[in-house]
Amino acid sequence: DVKVTQSSRYLVKRTGEKVFLECVQDMDHENMFWYRQDPGLGLRLIYFSYDVKMKEKGDIPEGYSVSREKKERFSLILESASTNQTSMYLCASRSSSETQYFGPGTRLLVL
Amino acid sequence: GENVEQHPSTLSVQEGDSAVIKCTYSDSASNYFPWYKQELGKRPQLIIDIRSNVGEKKDQRIAVTLNKTAKHFSLHITETQPEDSAVYFCAPGGTSYGKLTFGQGTILTVHP
Secondary structure, eight states, X not given: OOOEEESOSEEEEOTXXXXXXXXXXXXXXXXXXXXXXXXXXXXXXXXXXXXXTEEEEOSOOTTEEEEEEETTEEEEEESSOOGGGOEXXXXXXXXXXXXXXXXXXXXXXXX | OOOEEEEOXXXXXXXXXXXXXXXXXXXXXXXXXXXXXXXXXXXXXXXXXXXXXXXXXXXXXXXXXXXXXXXEEEEEEOSOOGGGOEEEEEOOBOSSTTOBOOOOOEEEEEEO
8 A cells, every 4th residue: 555644734834934844655656746735726736756856846836845855755845934825735656557646635824 | 838627616416316527628748637536634536547548437436538639538427425525636647757737626515
């Protein structure tokens, strides 16, 4: 069974704080993804990575950065959190069959 | 980039009825067409997918049909049950490192 875990289920941060969201997968997948999910907007891709230290911008990268130092771990960084970054953040890793396996999500509230 | 639209945004059916959700996309290079289901408070999970060399695929009560010429694909659920109530997302892709573009979602409610 593929297992994708995220470091926190709920987070409350203040405007301007630096926020780290971490995702770990145990299936040796090459590709990993960060999405944010907002009602009525579906899942929007923030960044993805296709190998260690390799990253590509998704559709909404502004205000975010990522880090992939090890294959199993993909981190999303909010350099200076803002209230419009309050959202559900979902990490996923992709198998060779194209299936994306999602983590449980982190609900972030920025005050 | 890919533009994806799903219709309807909400769908309410009686148990036992059929449900159909349609997804249109813009990128003619897309060659992989999955549907994900997200139950309340849970993570999205793949329920069925199809590739561009196939027109239809069935798995028990669910099926996906693809019209590549018209650039749309549809999810069909027959004999709906209350446990089918969820948000369904289409997510065409397959062109770049497995990147998918998700639709805005369809909330399906099955009334007992």
